[in-house]
Amino acid sequence: MYAVEMENVNVYIGNRHILKNISLKIPYNSVYVIMGPSGSGKTTILRVINRLIDVNRDARVEGTVKVLGFDALKKDPYELRRYIGMVFQTPNPFPHMTIYDNVAIAAKINGVAKNRKDLDAVVRWALEKAMLWDEVKDRLYDYPHQLSGGQKQRLCLARALAMKPKLLLLDEPTANIDPVNARKLEEAIVSLKDEITVIMVTHYPHQAARVADYVTIVYDGRIVEQGPANQIFLRPTTELAQKLLRGEI
Amino acid sequence: MYKWRKLKDRIFFAVILILSIIAITPVIHLIVVTLANGLSVIIRAGPSFFTSIPPAPTSKDVGGIAPSLVGSLMLTALALPITIVIALFSSIMVNEFPRNPLSIAVDVVAKSLASIPTIAVSMVVYLLVVVPMGTFSTLAGVVALTIVSLPYAYTYFSTYLRSIPETYREAAYSIAMSRWKTVTRVFLPIIRRGVLVTVLMTMARILGETAALLFTVGRYRIGVSTSILGPTDALPLLIFDYILTPYRNFQEIAWGAAALLLIAYLIIFIATKLAVRGVKL
Numbered sequence: 001m002y003a004v005e006m007e008n009v010n011v012y013i014g015n016r017h018i019l020k021n022i023s024l025k026i027p028y029n030s031v032y033v034i035m036g037p038s039g040s041g042k043t044t045i046l047r048v049i050n051r052l053i054d055v056n057r058d059a060r061v062e063g064t065v066k067v068l069g070f071d072a073l074k075k076d077p078y079e080l081r082r083y084i085g086m087v088f089q090t091p092n093p094f095p096h097m098t099i100y101d102n103v104a105i106a107a108k109i110n111g112v113a114k115n116r117k118d119l120d121a122v123v124r125w126a127l128e129k130a131m132l133w134d135e136v137k138d139r140l141y142d143y144p145h146q147l148s149g150g151q152k153q154r155l156c157l158a159r160a161l162a163m164k165p166k167l168l169l170l171d172e173p174t175a176n177i178d179p180v181n182a183r184k185l186e187e188a189i190v191s192l193k194d195e196i197t198v199i200m201v202t203h204y205p206h207q208a209a210r211v212a213d214y215v216t217i218v219y220d221g222r223i224v225e226q227g228p229a230n231q232i233f234l235r236p237t238t239e240l241a242q243k244l245l246r247g248e249i
Numbered sequence: 250m251y252k253w254r255k256l257k258d259r260i261f262f263a264v265i266l267i268l269s270i271i272a273i274t275p276v277i278h279l280i281v282v283t284l285a286n287g288l289s290v291i292i293r294a295g296p297s298f299f300t301s302i303p304p305a306p307t308s309k310d311v312g313g314i315a316p317s318l319v320g321s322l323m324l325t326a327l328a329l330p331i332t333i334v335i336a337l338f339s340s341i342m343v344n345e346f347p348r349n350p351l352s353i354a355v356d357v358v359a360k361s362l363a364s365i366p367t368i369a370v371s372m373v374v375y376l377l378v379v380v381p382m383g384t385f386s387t388l389a390g391v392v393a394l395t396i397v398s399l400p401y402a403y404t405y406f407s408t409y410l411r412s413i414p415e416t417y418r419e420a421a422y423s424i425a426m427s428r429w430k431t432v433t434r435v436f437l438p439i440i441r442r443g444v445l446v447t448v449l450m451t452m453a454r455i456l457g458e459t460a461a462l463l464f465t466v467g468r469y470r471i472g473v474s475t476s477i478l479g480p481t482d483a484l485p486l487l488i489f490d491y492i493l494t495p496y497r498n499f500q501e502i503a504w505g506a507a508a509l510l511l512i513a514y515l516i517i518f519i520a521t522k523l524a525v526r527g528v529k530l
Contacts, residue, residue: 055422086423105424110425
């Protein structure tokens with residue numbers, strides 16, 4: 001059994017063929033990293049998994065996508081997303097909600113907490129898991145614009161975790177934050193895999209090497225190479241993968 | 250070089266300052282003249298200005314504006330919520346389902362309505378509501394005011410909704426929020442200031458609209474009417490009618506009513522600026 005199984009997935013946006021025959025299997029409780037240059041289709045793979053691709057009205061998905069045993073393309077997307085958290089490249093906490101409410105809303109929407117005491121506990125747990133609790137515990141009722149970029153991103157991670165997801169999608173979560181915050185986020189990601197399957201998109205080979213159990217390299221909408229992280233980093237078989245890992249593309 | 254740049258900067262500043270003064274002078278003049286003429290009438294008449302009916306043309310009494318004031322308040326109280334609800338839901342529908350044929354139709358109709366002269370709206374409502382009912386009425390006025398202010402409110406709401414970055418929709422969907430919850434718990438709170446601004450600006454528009462009421466409400470000034478199905482009056486109509494008469498006391502009433510409307514506008518304007526704190530994105 002796999003957390004995610006994709007078979008011959010093709011994605012078209014208008015006339016453009018974005019993903020070409022993507023097939024991959026993502027084991028439970030692993031950190032699975034998708035690497036590739038900009039525009040290679042990494043984010044699109046994530047958006048197929050949680051059906052955020054549907055937001056784009058020109059998008060068309062073909063193939064088989066199984067997520068946590070569900071047929072993801074047939075299941076009600078709102079129901080499917082109850083099991084899948086996501087953190088985006090640019091931090092996007094809800095600007096009108098306090099730090100507390102930003103995390104609590106995810107728990108409330110998904111029925112994770114039954115009462116205020118439960119909710120407080122979930123909010124604290126999520127902020128601790130996102131390594132943000134110590135920094136915000138005395139200012140839970142501040143607004144996100146009062147946080148730094150890295151703190152906002154960890155707030156988004158806490159929001160995603162408050163849903164108690166089984167699957168966590170991270171779309172270049174450290175792209176817009178400083179190295180200290182990036183390290184905290186990486187530590188949080190690694191600590192999560194005992195409970196959650198993590199799929200992370202990243203540009204950075206070094207980051208992938210630090211956190212990944214498995215790696216897939218995508219180029220121009222196709223999978224170039226995939227396998228256990230050690231194998232990919234130590235013995236990449238394709239020239240494209242070697243170039244990517246050397247930072248040449 | 251530096252001195253020349255500094256001089257250019259000062260010249261530019263002076264030009265902007267002069268143009269700004271030219272732009273705001275008529276507005277300040279209008280406010281000062283209206284308040285100077287109108288407030289003196291209101292003060293002279295005292296509270297009866299708000300509770301009495303207008304005087305006879307040759308009367309020495311200042312009289313009051315009660316029928317028009319009550320009419321304006323009723324028309325606003327009825328037309329505003331109807332307009333806001335229809336405009337808000339229409340703009341949400343168009344924003345959420347932009348390619349739906351109904352949304353396209355709503356968008357086209359709303360934008361077209363904005364370009365129709367309000368006096369034409371008054372004539373249409375006269376034919377469709379006043380003639381079948383056999384009487385001018387508050388209801389006809391409400392219908393006309395709603396038609397006139399709807400595109401205005403719709404455009405405001407649509408602009409605010411479109412200004413919300415798509416990343417917040419994705420954030421909401423990613424935590425399994427439905428489309429409806431995304432609108433009610435994320436979008437509307439983010440644009441809460443815009444919603445209030447729209448409500449207040451639409452209220453100002455309804456309060457000040459004249460042409461849409463010309464053939465609809467009936468200028469009932471011999472008593473205070475609270476009937477929805479009977480004729481009524483409105484402040485802008487009273488001002489329009491009385492300022493054109495040769496009677497001094499009628500002109501004074503018009504100035505007083507104009508000052509009252511202006512004060513209402515200024516209060517609405519200041520409230521719009523102060524009432525709700527905007528959301529920092």
